[in-house]
Amino acid sequence: MSQGQILIVEDEEIIRASLRRLLERQGYGVTEAGSVHEAETLLRQQPDLQKPEASEKFALIISDLRLPGKPGTEMINLANGIPVLIMTSYASLNSAVSTMKQGAVDYIAKPFDHAEMLQRVAEAIEKQSNLNAESSAKTNAEAMDNEHLSNSENGFNGILGQCDGMHLLFRQIKKVAPTDATVLIQGESGTGKELVAKAIHENSRRINGPMISVNCAAIPETLIESELFGHEKGSFTGATAARTGLIEAANGGTLFLDEIGELPLEAQARLLRVLQEGEIRRVGSVQSQSVNVRLIAATHRNLRQLSSQNEFREDLYYRLKVVELRIPPLRERGNDILMLAEKLLAKTCKKMDLELFSLAPETMAAISQYQWPGNVREMEHAIERAVILSEDNIITPENLDIDVRVKQTLFRQDSEELQDGLTLEDYFQRFVLEHQDQMTETELAQKLGISRKTLWERRQRLGIPRKKTTAT
Numbered sequence: 454m455s456q457g458q459i460l461i462v463e464d465e466e467i468i469r470a471s472l473r474r475l476l477e478r479q480g481y482g483v484t485e486a487g488s489v490h491e492a493e494t495l496l497r498q499q500p501d502l503q504k505p506e507a508s509e510k511f512a513l514i515i516s517d518l519r520l521p522g523k524p525g526t527e528m529i530n531l532a533n534g535i536p537v538l539i540m541t542s543y544a545s546l547n548s549a550v551s552t553m554k555q556g557a558v559d560y561i562a563k564p565f566d567h568a569e570m571l572q573r574v575a576e577a578i579e580k581q582s583n584l585n586a587e588s589s590a591k592t593n594a595e596a597m598d599n600e601h602l603s604n605s606e607n608g609f610n611g612i613l614g615q616c617d618g619m620h621l622l623f624r625q626i627k628k629v630a631p632t633d634a635t636v637l638i639q640g641e642s643g644t645g646k647e648l649v650a651k652a653i654h655e656n657s658r659r660i661n662g663p664m665i666s667v668n669c670a671a672i673p674e675t676l677i678e679s680e681l682f683g684h685e686k687g688s689f690t691g692a693t694a695a696r697t698g699l700i701e702a703a704n705g706g707t708l709f710l711d712e713i714g715e716l717p718l719e720a721q722a723r724l725l726r727v728l729q730e731g732e733i734r735r736v737g738s739v740q741s742q743s744v745n746v747r748l749i750a751a752t753h754r755n756l757r758q759l760s761s762q763n764e765f766r767e768d769l770y771y772r773l774k775v776v777e778l779r780i781p782p783l784r785e786r787g788n789d790i791l792m793l794a795e796k797l798l799a800k801t802c803k804k805m806d807l808e809l810f811s812l813a814p815e816t817m818a819a820i821s822q823y824q825w826p827g828n829v830r831e832m833e834h835a836i837e838r839a840v841i842l843s844e845d846n847i848i849t850p851e852n853l854d855i856d857v858r859v860k861q862t863l864f865r866q867d868s869e870e871l872q873d874g875l876t877l878e879d880y881f882q883r884f885v886l887e888h889q890d891q892m893t894e895t896e897l898a899q900k901l902g903i904s905r906k907t908l909w910e911r912r913q914r915l916g917i918p919r920k921k922t923t924a925t
Protein backbone atom coordinates (compact mmCIF):
# COMPACT_ATOMS: atom_id res chain seq x y z
CA MET A 454 0.00 0.00 0.00
CA SER A 455 2.45 2.69 -1.15
CA GLN A 456 1.30 6.23 -0.53
CA GLY A 457 3.67 7.45 -3.25
CA GLN A 458 7.40 7.66 -3.81
CA ILE A 459 9.25 10.57 -2.19
CA LEU A 460 12.73 11.81 -3.01
CA ILE A 461 14.62 13.26 -0.03
CA VAL A 462 17.52 15.58 -0.85
CA GLU A 463 19.47 16.21 2.34
CA ASP A 464 23.19 16.09 3.01
CA GLU A 465 22.94 15.31 6.72
CA GLU A 466 22.67 11.58 6.97
CA ILE A 467 21.01 11.52 10.40
CA ILE A 468 18.18 13.80 9.31
CA ARG A 469 17.80 11.88 6.07
CA ALA A 470 17.57 8.54 7.86
CA SER A 471 15.07 9.77 10.44
CA LEU A 472 12.91 11.35 7.75
CA ARG A 473 13.06 8.12 5.77
CA ARG A 474 11.88 6.13 8.81
CA LEU A 475 9.08 8.59 9.50
CA LEU A 476 7.80 8.49 5.91
CA GLU A 477 8.19 4.75 5.48
CA ARG A 478 6.18 4.13 8.64
CA GLN A 479 3.34 6.02 6.94
CA GLY A 480 3.53 3.84 3.85
CA TYR A 481 5.51 6.16 1.56
CA GLY A 482 8.33 4.81 -0.57
CA VAL A 483 11.57 6.77 -0.11
CA THR A 484 14.59 7.45 -2.32
CA GLU A 485 17.53 9.41 -0.91
CA ALA A 486 20.03 11.83 -2.40
CA GLY A 487 22.80 13.72 -0.60
CA SER A 488 23.06 16.58 -3.10
CA VAL A 489 21.29 18.25 -6.00
CA HIS A 490 23.72 16.55 -8.36
CA GLU A 491 22.80 13.10 -7.04
CA ALA A 492 19.09 13.97 -7.17
CA GLU A 493 19.48 15.11 -10.78
CA THR A 494 20.87 11.72 -11.75
CA LEU A 495 17.99 9.96 -10.00
CA LEU A 496 15.44 12.17 -11.71
CA ARG A 497 16.98 11.45 -15.10
CA GLN A 498 16.58 7.75 -14.45
CA GLN A 499 12.82 8.16 -14.15
CA PRO A 500 11.61 6.63 -17.41
CA ASP A 501 8.37 8.52 -17.87
CA LEU A 502 9.34 11.84 -16.48
CA GLN A 503 7.68 13.70 -19.30
CA LYS A 504 4.30 12.14 -18.58
CA PRO A 505 2.61 13.88 -15.70
CA GLU A 506 0.47 10.84 -14.96
CA ALA A 507 3.37 8.37 -14.90
CA SER A 508 3.14 6.16 -11.85
CA GLU A 509 6.91 5.83 -11.50
CA LYS A 510 7.22 9.54 -11.03
CA PHE A 511 8.06 10.85 -7.60
CA ALA A 512 5.00 12.19 -5.84
CA LEU A 513 7.09 14.73 -3.94
CA ILE A 514 10.63 16.00 -3.45
CA ILE A 515 11.64 17.11 0.04
CA SER A 516 14.82 19.14 -0.18
CA ASP A 517 16.99 20.91 2.30
CA LEU A 518 17.74 24.49 1.30
CA ARG A 519 21.42 24.47 2.13
CA LEU A 520 23.23 21.71 0.32
CA PRO A 521 26.84 21.24 -0.75
CA GLY A 522 27.37 22.36 -4.37
CA LYS A 523 24.06 23.66 -5.67
CA PRO A 524 21.36 24.99 -3.29
CA GLY A 525 18.05 23.18 -2.76
CA THR A 526 16.23 25.82 -4.84
CA GLU A 527 17.77 24.20 -7.92
CA MET A 528 15.47 21.26 -7.29
CA ILE A 529 12.50 23.44 -8.22
CA ASN A 530 13.85 23.88 -11.76
CA LEU A 531 14.75 20.23 -12.06
CA ALA A 532 11.51 18.87 -10.64
CA ASN A 533 9.56 19.08 -13.89
CA GLY A 534 6.14 19.33 -12.27
CA ILE A 535 6.92 17.31 -9.15
CA PRO A 536 6.10 19.42 -6.07
CA VAL A 537 9.10 20.47 -3.98
CA LEU A 538 8.84 20.93 -0.22
CA ILE A 539 11.77 22.95 1.13
CA MET A 540 13.24 22.34 4.59
CA THR A 541 15.02 25.19 6.21
CA SER A 542 16.26 26.43 9.56
CA TYR A 543 14.54 29.43 11.17
CA ALA A 544 17.53 31.58 10.32
CA SER A 545 16.79 31.18 6.63
CA LEU A 546 13.03 31.44 6.77
CA ASN A 547 13.10 34.44 4.47
CA SER A 548 14.92 32.59 1.76
CA ALA A 549 12.25 29.96 2.14
CA VAL A 550 9.63 32.56 1.39
CA SER A 551 11.40 33.53 -1.80
CA THR A 552 11.68 29.86 -2.76
CA MET A 553 7.91 29.69 -2.45
CA LYS A 554 7.75 32.48 -4.96
CA GLN A 555 10.05 30.49 -7.24
CA GLY A 556 7.57 27.66 -7.15
CA ALA A 557 8.18 25.49 -4.08
CA VAL A 558 4.92 23.98 -2.92
CA ASP A 559 5.61 24.67 0.76
CA TYR A 560 8.37 25.09 3.30
CA ILE A 561 8.94 23.71 6.75
CA ALA A 562 11.29 24.96 9.46
CA LYS A 563 13.89 22.62 10.97
CA PRO A 564 13.86 21.04 13.45
CA PHE A 565 10.42 19.92 12.37
CA ASP A 566 7.69 18.28 14.34
CA HIS A 567 6.92 14.80 12.96
CA ALA A 568 3.16 15.31 12.84
CA GLU A 569 3.61 18.64 11.07
CA MET A 570 5.99 17.14 8.50
CA LEU A 571 3.52 14.36 7.71
CA GLN A 572 0.71 16.85 7.37
CA ARG A 573 2.72 19.08 5.01
CA VAL A 574 3.74 16.06 2.94
CA ALA A 575 0.15 14.83 2.63
CA GLU A 576 -1.08 18.33 1.77
CA ALA A 577 1.64 18.88 -0.85
CA ILE A 578 0.84 15.59 -2.57
CA GLU A 579 -2.89 16.24 -2.44
CA LYS A 580 -2.46 19.78 -3.77
CA GLN A 581 -0.43 18.47 -6.70
CA SER A 582 -2.90 15.72 -7.52
CA ASN A 583 -5.70 18.28 -7.46
CA LEU A 584 -3.69 20.47 -9.81
CA ASN A 585 -3.04 17.55 -12.13
CA ALA A 586 -6.70 16.62 -12.13
CA GLU A 587 -7.65 20.20 -12.88
CA SER A 588 -5.22 20.75 -15.71
CA SER A 589 -5.89 17.42 -17.40
CA ALA A 590 -9.52 18.28 -18.15
CA LYS A 591 -10.61 21.74 -17.28
CA THR A 592 -14.01 22.32 -18.75
CA ASN A 593 -16.58 24.81 -17.64
CA ALA A 594 -18.72 22.02 -16.30
CA GLU A 595 -15.86 20.89 -14.13
CA ALA A 596 -15.23 24.36 -12.85
CA MET A 597 -18.86 24.51 -11.78
CA ASP A 598 -18.50 21.14 -10.13
CA ASN A 599 -15.47 22.30 -8.18
CA GLU A 600 -17.35 25.36 -7.09
CA HIS A 601 -20.09 23.08 -5.85
CA LEU A 602 -17.63 20.88 -4.00
CA SER A 603 -15.87 23.70 -2.24
CA ASN A 604 -19.09 25.46 -1.34
CA SER A 605 -21.28 22.41 -0.86
CA GLU A 606 -24.00 22.15 1.74
CA ASN A 607 -21.45 20.52 4.04
CA GLY A 608 -19.49 23.70 4.41
CA PHE A 609 -17.63 26.49 2.70
CA ASN A 610 -14.20 26.59 1.09
CA GLY A 611 -13.10 23.31 2.67
CA ILE A 612 -14.43 24.28 6.10
CA LEU A 613 -16.99 21.67 7.09
CA GLY A 614 -19.94 22.93 9.09
CA GLN A 615 -23.73 23.01 8.97
CA CYS A 616 -24.73 24.32 12.40
CA ASP A 617 -26.02 27.86 12.92
CA GLY A 618 -22.72 29.07 14.38
CA MET A 619 -20.77 27.88 11.35
CA HIS A 620 -23.33 29.25 8.89
CA LEU A 621 -23.02 32.63 10.55
CA LEU A 622 -19.25 32.37 10.20
CA PHE A 623 -19.50 31.50 6.49
CA ARG A 624 -21.77 34.50 5.89
CA GLN A 625 -19.31 36.73 7.69
CA ILE A 626 -16.38 35.36 5.67
CA LYS A 627 -18.21 35.97 2.40
CA LYS A 628 -19.01 39.52 3.44
CA VAL A 629 -15.59 40.50 4.70
CA ALA A 630 -13.42 38.65 2.16
CA PRO A 631 -13.83 41.09 -0.78
CA THR A 632 -13.00 44.10 1.39
CA ASP A 633 -9.49 44.95 2.49
CA ALA A 634 -10.46 45.13 6.17
CA THR A 635 -8.17 43.74 8.84
CA VAL A 636 -9.73 40.69 10.43
CA LEU A 637 -9.23 39.24 13.88
CA ILE A 638 -10.14 35.57 14.16
CA GLN A 639 -10.85 34.32 17.66
CA GLY A 640 -11.03 30.63 18.40
CA GLU A 641 -9.62 27.92 20.56
CA SER A 642 -6.70 25.90 19.32
CA GLY A 643 -7.60 23.54 16.48
CA THR A 644 -10.92 25.20 15.61
CA GLY A 645 -9.80 26.04 12.08
CA LYS A 646 -8.43 29.59 12.32
CA GLU A 647 -5.94 29.02 9.55
CA LEU A 648 -8.63 27.51 7.34
CA VAL A 649 -10.78 30.60 7.87
CA ALA A 650 -7.86 32.89 7.00
CA LYS A 651 -7.29 30.88 3.83
CA ALA A 652 -10.98 31.12 2.92
CA ILE A 653 -10.84 34.91 3.31
CA HIS A 654 -7.75 35.14 1.11
CA GLU A 655 -9.18 32.82 -1.53
CA ASN A 656 -12.42 34.79 -1.72
CA SER A 657 -10.69 38.15 -1.92
CA ARG A 658 -9.33 40.20 -4.78
CA ARG A 659 -5.87 39.20 -3.61
CA ILE A 660 -6.33 35.56 -4.53
CA ASN A 661 -3.53 35.70 -7.09
CA GLY A 662 -1.17 37.38 -4.65
CA PRO A 663 0.81 35.49 -1.99
CA MET A 664 -0.64 34.38 1.32
CA ILE A 665 2.09 34.24 3.93
CA SER A 666 1.23 32.50 7.20
CA VAL A 667 3.35 33.13 10.25
CA ASN A 668 2.84 31.50 13.62
CA CYS A 669 4.11 34.17 16.02
CA ALA A 670 4.44 31.60 18.79
CA ALA A 671 6.78 29.42 16.75
CA ILE A 672 9.47 32.00 15.95
CA PRO A 673 11.99 32.76 18.72
CA GLU A 674 11.38 36.20 20.25
CA THR A 675 14.86 37.42 19.33
CA LEU A 676 14.28 36.70 15.65
CA ILE A 677 10.71 37.77 15.19
CA GLU A 678 11.31 41.42 14.29
CA SER A 679 13.88 40.67 11.65
CA GLU A 680 11.74 37.81 10.31
CA LEU A 681 8.65 40.00 9.98
CA PHE A 682 10.18 43.31 8.99
CA GLY A 683 13.48 42.22 7.40
CA HIS A 684 16.82 43.78 8.24
CA GLU A 685 19.75 45.64 6.76
CA LYS A 686 23.20 44.16 6.59
CA GLY A 687 25.07 44.70 9.88
CA SER A 688 21.99 45.83 11.81
CA PHE A 689 22.76 43.27 14.53
CA THR A 690 25.38 40.61 15.21
CA GLY A 691 24.85 37.86 12.71
CA ALA A 692 23.09 40.05 10.13
CA THR A 693 25.68 39.34 7.45
CA ALA A 694 23.38 40.24 4.58
CA ALA A 695 20.27 42.35 4.08
CA ARG A 696 17.07 40.35 4.14
CA THR A 697 13.46 40.84 3.05
CA GLY A 698 10.88 40.38 5.81
CA LEU A 699 7.77 38.24 5.68
CA ILE A 700 5.53 41.32 5.55
CA GLU A 701 7.30 42.50 2.41
CA ALA A 702 7.03 39.00 1.01
CA ALA A 703 3.24 39.24 1.43
CA ASN A 704 3.12 42.43 -0.66
CA GLY A 705 0.06 42.39 -2.91
CA GLY A 706 -1.44 39.55 -0.91
CA THR A 707 -2.44 38.53 2.59
CA LEU A 708 -0.37 38.20 5.74
CA PHE A 709 -1.80 35.78 8.29
CA LEU A 710 -0.38 36.26 11.77
CA ASP A 711 -1.42 33.30 13.88
CA GLU A 712 -1.16 33.54 17.68
CA ILE A 713 -0.73 37.29 17.49
CA GLY A 714 -1.11 37.47 21.27
CA GLU A 715 2.45 36.11 21.49
CA LEU A 716 3.97 39.00 19.52
CA PRO A 717 6.46 40.94 21.71
CA LEU A 718 5.51 44.56 22.50
CA GLU A 719 8.24 46.13 20.33
CA ALA A 720 7.15 44.13 17.33
CA GLN A 721 3.54 45.16 18.05
CA ALA A 722 4.56 48.82 17.82
CA ARG A 723 6.27 48.23 14.49
CA LEU A 724 3.28 46.32 13.16
CA LEU A 725 0.95 49.12 14.16
CA ARG A 726 3.05 51.56 12.11
CA VAL A 727 2.80 49.29 9.09
CA LEU A 728 -0.99 49.18 9.46
CA GLN A 729 -1.34 52.91 9.98
CA GLU A 730 1.08 54.12 7.36
CA GLY A 731 1.22 51.28 4.85
CA GLU A 732 4.98 51.50 5.07
CA ILE A 733 7.62 49.21 6.38
CA ARG A 734 11.08 49.97 7.73
CA ARG A 735 13.56 47.11 7.95
CA VAL A 736 15.46 46.63 11.21
CA GLY A 737 18.55 48.87 11.01
CA SER A 738 17.23 50.95 8.10
CA VAL A 739 16.37 54.64 8.06
CA GLN A 740 14.29 54.36 4.95
CA SER A 741 10.73 53.14 4.67
CA GLN A 742 9.07 51.53 1.71
CA SER A 743 5.43 51.15 1.00
CA VAL A 744 3.74 47.78 1.26
CA ASN A 745 0.27 46.70 0.30
CA VAL A 746 -0.69 43.91 2.62
CA ARG A 747 -3.99 42.76 4.04
CA LEU A 748 -3.62 41.55 7.59
CA ILE A 749 -5.55 38.69 9.11
CA ALA A 750 -4.65 37.92 12.71
CA ALA A 751 -5.74 35.05 14.91
CA THR A 752 -5.53 34.20 18.55
CA HIS A 753 -6.91 31.76 21.08
CA ARG A 754 -6.29 34.30 23.85
CA ASN A 755 -8.44 37.12 25.11
CA LEU A 756 -6.73 40.17 23.59
CA ARG A 757 -8.97 42.63 25.44
CA GLN A 758 -7.89 41.13 28.73
CA LEU A 759 -4.25 41.03 27.64
CA SER A 760 -4.41 44.70 26.73
CA SER A 761 -5.97 45.59 30.07
CA GLN A 762 -2.98 43.87 31.67
CA ASN A 763 -0.63 45.86 29.39
CA GLU A 764 0.57 42.71 27.68
CA PHE A 765 -0.94 43.67 24.35
CA ARG A 766 -1.10 47.18 22.90
CA GLU A 767 -4.59 48.54 23.17
CA ASP A 768 -4.24 50.66 20.03
CA LEU A 769 -3.16 47.63 18.03
CA TYR A 770 -6.02 45.61 19.47
CA TYR A 771 -8.56 48.20 18.27
CA ARG A 772 -6.87 48.34 14.90
CA LEU A 773 -7.05 44.57 14.54
CA LYS A 774 -10.61 44.08 15.60
CA VAL A 775 -12.11 46.08 12.74
CA VAL A 776 -13.88 42.84 11.94
CA GLU A 777 -13.91 40.12 14.54
CA LEU A 778 -14.83 36.56 13.64
CA ARG A 779 -15.44 33.98 16.32
CA ILE A 780 -15.08 30.32 15.50
CA PRO A 781 -17.19 28.21 17.86
CA PRO A 782 -15.40 25.41 19.69
CA LEU A 783 -16.26 21.97 18.37
CA ARG A 784 -18.29 21.04 21.48
CA GLU A 785 -20.74 23.86 20.62
CA ARG A 786 -21.42 22.64 17.10
CA GLY A 787 -24.23 20.13 17.79
CA ASN A 788 -24.73 17.62 15.01
CA ASP A 789 -21.68 18.93 13.15
CA ILE A 790 -19.56 16.93 15.57
CA LEU A 791 -20.72 13.61 14.14
CA MET A 792 -20.79 14.92 10.59
CA LEU A 793 -17.16 16.02 10.94
CA ALA A 794 -16.17 12.70 12.49
CA GLU A 795 -17.70 10.83 9.58
CA LYS A 796 -16.15 13.09 6.94
CA LEU A 797 -12.75 12.93 8.59
CA LEU A 798 -13.06 9.15 8.84
CA ALA A 799 -13.83 8.92 5.13
CA LYS A 800 -10.93 11.23 4.32
CA THR A 801 -8.52 9.21 6.46
CA CYS A 802 -9.60 5.92 4.88
CA LYS A 803 -9.14 7.41 1.43
CA LYS A 804 -5.72 8.76 2.35
CA MET A 805 -4.67 5.36 3.64
CA ASP A 806 -6.15 3.62 0.63
CA LEU A 807 -8.55 1.59 2.78
CA GLU A 808 -12.19 0.71 2.28
CA LEU A 809 -14.59 2.93 4.17
CA PHE A 810 -14.69 2.34 7.94
CA SER A 811 -17.71 3.15 10.06
CA LEU A 812 -18.36 4.25 13.62
CA ALA A 813 -20.00 1.87 16.07
CA PRO A 814 -23.08 3.42 17.76
CA GLU A 815 -21.36 3.68 21.13
CA THR A 816 -18.47 5.44 19.37
CA MET A 817 -20.94 7.97 17.95
CA ALA A 818 -22.30 8.51 21.44
CA ALA A 819 -18.82 8.97 22.86
CA ILE A 820 -17.89 11.39 20.07
CA SER A 821 -20.98 13.50 20.71
CA GLN A 822 -20.44 13.52 24.45
CA TYR A 823 -16.73 14.23 24.52
CA GLN A 824 -15.67 17.84 25.06
CA TRP A 825 -12.92 17.91 22.37
CA PRO A 826 -10.60 20.41 24.07
CA GLY A 827 -8.23 20.22 21.09
CA ASN A 828 -11.20 20.71 18.71
CA VAL A 829 -11.03 19.55 15.08
CA ARG A 830 -7.30 18.95 15.16
CA GLU A 831 -7.73 16.57 18.11
CA MET A 832 -10.54 14.81 16.27
CA GLU A 833 -8.41 14.41 13.15
CA HIS A 834 -5.65 12.80 15.17
CA ALA A 835 -8.02 10.62 17.19
CA ILE A 836 -9.66 9.30 14.03
CA GLU A 837 -6.40 8.65 12.28
CA ARG A 838 -5.13 6.73 15.30
CA ALA A 839 -8.40 4.80 15.52
CA VAL A 840 -8.20 3.74 11.87
CA ILE A 841 -4.66 2.50 12.41
CA LEU A 842 -5.51 0.63 15.59
CA SER A 843 -8.88 -0.76 14.59
CA GLU A 844 -8.93 -4.52 14.11
CA ASP A 845 -11.76 -4.48 11.64
CA ASN A 846 -13.49 -1.68 9.79
CA ILE A 847 -15.70 -0.52 12.65
CA ILE A 848 -14.27 2.03 15.02
CA THR A 849 -14.88 1.31 18.70
CA PRO A 850 -14.58 3.93 21.47
CA GLU A 851 -11.45 2.13 22.67
CA ASN A 852 -9.80 2.71 19.26
CA LEU A 853 -10.51 6.42 19.57
CA ASP A 854 -8.85 6.70 22.95
CA ILE A 855 -10.92 9.66 24.05
CA ASP A 856 -12.34 9.80 27.53
CA VAL A 857 -15.25 7.44 27.09
CA ARG A 858 -16.23 6.93 30.70
CA VAL A 859 -19.48 8.49 29.72
CA LYS A 860 -20.21 5.42 27.63
CA GLN A 861 -20.48 3.07 30.57
CA THR A 862 -23.13 5.15 32.28
CA LEU A 863 -24.98 6.00 29.12
CA PHE A 864 -25.26 2.47 27.95
CA ARG A 865 -26.51 1.11 31.22
CA GLN A 866 -30.08 1.83 30.28
CA ASP A 867 -31.52 2.18 26.85
CA SER A 868 -33.87 4.95 27.82
CA GLU A 869 -31.18 7.22 29.17
CA GLU A 870 -30.85 10.48 27.24
CA LEU A 871 -27.65 11.52 25.52
CA GLN A 872 -26.64 15.11 24.94
CA ASP A 873 -28.80 17.15 22.54
CA GLY A 874 -31.82 14.93 23.26
CA LEU A 875 -30.39 11.97 21.36
CA THR A 876 -31.09 8.62 22.91
CA LEU A 877 -29.22 5.40 22.59
CA GLU A 878 -32.13 4.26 20.47
CA ASP A 879 -31.37 7.03 18.00
CA TYR A 880 -27.86 5.68 17.66
CA PHE A 881 -29.14 2.15 17.37
CA GLN A 882 -31.57 3.12 14.66
CA ARG A 883 -28.99 5.09 12.75
CA PHE A 884 -26.43 2.34 12.91
CA VAL A 885 -28.88 -0.30 11.73
CA LEU A 886 -30.18 1.84 8.88
CA GLU A 887 -26.70 2.72 7.71
CA HIS A 888 -25.27 -0.78 7.87
CA GLN A 889 -28.06 -3.25 7.27
CA ASP A 890 -27.43 -3.40 3.54
CA GLN A 891 -23.81 -4.38 3.94
CA MET A 892 -23.97 -6.53 7.07
CA THR A 893 -25.63 -9.72 8.08
CA GLU A 894 -27.85 -9.74 11.17
CA THR A 895 -25.16 -11.64 13.05
CA GLU A 896 -22.57 -9.01 12.20
CA LEU A 897 -24.93 -6.18 13.11
CA ALA A 898 -25.69 -7.78 16.48
CA GLN A 899 -22.00 -8.38 17.15
CA LYS A 900 -21.08 -4.77 16.39
CA LEU A 901 -23.87 -3.54 18.58
CA GLY A 902 -22.81 -5.86 21.36
CA ILE A 903 -26.24 -7.47 21.64
CA SER A 904 -27.72 -10.86 20.80
CA ARG A 905 -29.56 -11.46 17.54
CA LYS A 906 -32.72 -11.94 19.54
CA THR A 907 -32.38 -8.50 21.14
CA LEU A 908 -31.62 -7.02 17.75
CA TRP A 909 -34.83 -8.52 16.39
CA GLU A 910 -36.86 -7.27 19.38
CA ARG A 911 -35.50 -3.76 19.07
CA ARG A 912 -36.16 -3.70 15.37
CA GLN A 913 -39.80 -4.56 16.07
CA ARG A 914 -40.09 -2.00 18.82
CA LEU A 915 -38.54 0.80 16.76
CA GLY A 916 -40.42 -0.03 13.59
CA ILE A 917 -37.38 -0.96 11.51
CA PRO A 918 -38.07 -4.59 10.70
CA ARG A 919 -35.45 -6.55 8.85
CA LYS A 920 -35.49 -5.81 5.14
CA LYS A 921 -33.78 -8.90 3.81
CA THR A 922 -35.45 -12.23 4.20
CA THR A 923 -32.34 -14.25 3.39
CA ALA A 924 -31.01 -16.28 6.27
CA THR A 925 -28.04 -14.73 8.00
Ligand SMILES: Nc1ncnc2c1ncn2[C@@H]1O[C@H](COP(=O)(O)OP(=O)(O)OP(=O)(O)O)[C@@H](O)[C@H]1O
Nearest residue numbers: 611612613614641642643644645646647648829830
Ligand atom coordinates in the same frame (compact mmCIF):
# COMPACT_ATOMS: atom_id res chain seq x y z
N1 LIG B 1 -14.47 22.94 10.00
C1 LIG B 1 -13.45 22.18 9.59
N2 LIG B 1 -13.61 21.33 8.56
C2 LIG B 1 -12.61 20.54 8.14
N3 LIG B 1 -11.38 20.53 8.69
C3 LIG B 1 -11.15 21.36 9.70
C4 LIG B 1 -12.17 22.23 10.21
N4 LIG B 1 -11.64 22.96 11.21
C5 LIG B 1 -10.37 22.57 11.34
N5 LIG B 1 -10.05 21.60 10.45
C6 LIG B 1 -8.76 20.91 10.32
O1 LIG B 1 -8.22 20.85 11.63
C7 LIG B 1 -6.84 21.14 11.64
C8 LIG B 1 -6.58 22.37 12.48
O2 LIG B 1 -7.08 23.52 11.82
P1 LIG B 1 -6.31 24.93 11.85
O3 LIG B 1 -4.82 24.73 11.78
O4 LIG B 1 -6.94 25.81 10.84
O5 LIG B 1 -6.70 25.35 13.33
P2 LIG B 1 -6.17 26.58 14.17
O6 LIG B 1 -7.34 27.10 14.90
O7 LIG B 1 -5.41 27.51 13.29
O8 LIG B 1 -5.22 25.83 15.19
P3 LIG B 1 -4.04 26.50 16.08
O9 LIG B 1 -4.64 27.61 16.85
O10 LIG B 1 -3.66 25.35 16.98
O11 LIG B 1 -3.00 26.90 15.11
C9 LIG B 1 -6.44 21.32 10.19
O12 LIG B 1 -5.92 20.10 9.69
C10 LIG B 1 -7.73 21.70 9.50
O13 LIG B 1 -7.74 21.29 8.15
